[in-house]
Every structure is written in C-alpha cells, then in structure tokens.
Amino acid sequence: xxxxxxxxxxxxxxxxxxxxxxxxxxxxxxxxxxxxxxxxxxxxxxxxxxxxxxxxxxxxxxxxxxxxxxxxxxxxxxxxxxxxxxxxxxxxxxxxxxxxxxxxxxxxxxxxxxxxxxxxxxxxxxxxxxxxxxxxxxxxxxxxxxxxxxxxxxxxxxxxxxxxxxxxxxxxxxxxxxxxxxxxxxxxxxxxxxxxxxxxxxxxxxxxxxxxxxxxxxxxxxxxxxxxxxxxxxxxxxxxxxxxxxxxxxxxxxxxx
Numbered sequence: 061x062x063x064x065x066x067x068x069x070x071x072x073x074x075x076x077x078x079x080x081x082x083x084x085x086x087x088x089x090x091x092x093x094x095x096x097x098x099x100x101x102x103x104x105x106x107x108x109x110x111x112x113x114x115x116x117x118x119x120x121x122x123x124x125x126x127x128x129x130x131x132x133x134x135x136x137x138x139x140x141x142x143x144x145x146x147x148x149x150x151x152x153x154x155x156x157x158x159x160x161x162x163x164x165x166x167x168x169x170x171x172x173x174x175x176x177x178x179x180x181x182x183x184x185x186x187x188x189x190x191x192x193x194x195x196x197x198x199x200x201x202x203x204x205x206x207x208x209x210x211x212x213x214x215x216x217x218x219x220x221x222x223x224x225x226x227x228x229x230x231x232x233x234x235x236x237x238x239x240x241x242x243x244x245x246x247x248x249x250x251x252x253x254x255x256x257x258x259x260x261x262x263x264x265x266x267x268x269x270x271x272x273x274x275x276x277x278x279x280x281x282x283x284x285x286x287x288x289x290x291x292x293x294x295x296x297x298x299x300x301x302x303x304x305x306x307x308x309x310x311x312x313x314x315x316x317x
Contacts, residue, residue, distance in 0.1 A: 061114045063140065064306040065132060067123035068169065069192040074103055075303045076114045077310075082303065084112040092127035096134035119144035120310045122168040122302065145313055147172055147306070155179075155312040157204035169302060170197045171205060176305030177278050178203035180298065184273060186264050187301070188294070190281030192216060194256070196263055198271070209263050214256055214283050221248065235289050257290045 062077040067090055075085040086106050107114065119136045121144050123129050129146060136144040145152050147168040156175055158166055169189070174197050177187045183201035188194070193216070196209035212220070214233055222230040231245045233252055241247030260277075268275050279287065279294040280301035288297055298304070 061116050061118070062307065062310055063116045063119045064303055064310070065119065065121045065123075066169070066172070066302045066306065067121065067125055067128050067132070069124055072128070073303065075300075075306075076107075076112065076116065077303075077307050078114070082300070083114065084110060085300075085303070090125055090128060092125060092131075094128075094131060096131045096138055099131065099135045100139045116140045116142075118142055118310065120147070120306050121145070122147040122172045122306060124167050124169055145310060147309060152309065153313050153316055154309065155203070156199075157202070159200070159204050159206045166205060167195075170195060170208065172302050172305035172309065173197050173280065174199050174203070174205040174305075175308050176298070176301045179308045180301075180304065181276060181278060181296065184271075184275045186267055186275050186277045188260060188264070188277060188279050188281075188284070189301075190214060190279070190283040190287070194259070194281075196267065198267060198275075209267075211259060211263070214252060218248075218252060233283065233286065235286065253286075257287060257293060260287065260293055 064075045064077055066073045070090060071087050072090045073087050075082045084107060088102060119140060119142055121129060121132050133144060136142050154171060154175060156178055160166060173187045173189055177185045177199050183199055183203050185199040187197040192213045194211045194213050198206050198208050200206050218233060222228055231248050234249055235253055236246055236250040239250055239254060241250045264277050276295040279297045284297050287293055
C-alpha cells in the first residue's frame, strides 16, 4: 500500500491509499525537528487505535519545508524499507508540463494540485488553495502549470493583525451575519471574510481576462468550505485534492519506471 505525505508549512498529512481509496488519514503539526522514530511511533499508534491494517510498501512525499524531507526519507527506509518518491526532485516525473520562467522553483504542493485538478476536472482551471498562504494555480487546457498568484493566508493575516495592533483581539474566522460590524470581533470577521471573498473574485476575474477564456475555479484547503458560503465563488470544492494528486503522480512514476 501507498503512504502519501503532504507536508505544509503548518500541518503535515499522512494518508494510506490501498489502490482504490484512502483507508486512513491523520494530521500533525509540521516540525522539522521531529525524527523518523517519532513519526513512526505516532503513526503506528494511530493506526492501531483506528484498527487500520496496512502493509505499506511505497511512499510519496510533497513538502514545502525542505528540512522535513530528510527525516521522512529515514522513516521510509528504516520502517518501510522503501525509497520514497519526492515531488519536485529530478527523479520524480510529472504527467503535466511546467511552463514558467527558467530557473523558477515551483512549490511541490502547487504541482500536485495542478496534477490533481487536471485529472479530476480537465484543463483551463484556477486552483485556489487556502493554506498558510492563499495560492492560485493556473492550469492550461493541456494540464500544464503556467503560473499563478500567492497571497497571504487567512490565518496569517489574522495573526499579523493581532500582533501589530495591540488593541485588537485574536478572533476565529467565520462568516459574519452582516457586513457592518457592531463590535470589534464582528468588524474583524467581516473584514477578513469579505476581504478574502473580494480578493478571490478579483484575482480569478483578472486571470480569466488575461487568459481570454472561461476557466473553472476549484477550491481546496482547510478554510475553503467557509468561503464556499459566498455565492458563486467556486465551481467546485475538493477537500482531498492534494492527496489525490499524490496518488496520480505515484501511479505515473510506477507506470513509466
């Protein structure tokens, strides 16, 4: 079975794929100091607790935190006796082209989202990922990654607001009842929610105008369901988009090995 690992700036997700579906998914905070032994104890304990039986024979890793990859490689070698596929490394082949400026390093998460989006929805896509950063990945009609946009993430903006303005509290993001807030918390929630709705609408509109074609907007990431409450913001939402992309890349590399 395949162990797919998506390591983001904030959280790391482990999912086990049996060839047809994910039979277990677990999330932990991203810490580059965590050793392979700690990963194994944590993962094996959760697998036993949830009665997930899996003979892991392969691993694929997507990581935006390079220092984490070493210990994940050790995990693969020491406990699963396999050499992982690492997205973004030269030996990892992609089923789509990457057409950006020469010398530009594209984040592995963005490549995986592009592959997944094209596999599930076809070309001419804008994939909006609500992570630590809010990213917009533009997928051409043939599935190629052709660039995108990076904006501060929702929680990052909230944290910066709280840290820079001593009088403003830290609040949880939610859709406000009204645009005009009548207390400090409601004012902040309205500014963040409707501000990001506006940001997504405007950036997507400008991408479509620049591309001179209709494009579907696909949302993913932890806060995507919240922003789905804004009418007609997205054409589809896919909560496991990144994990699906990892399985597609894994199968492609196995088929072309």
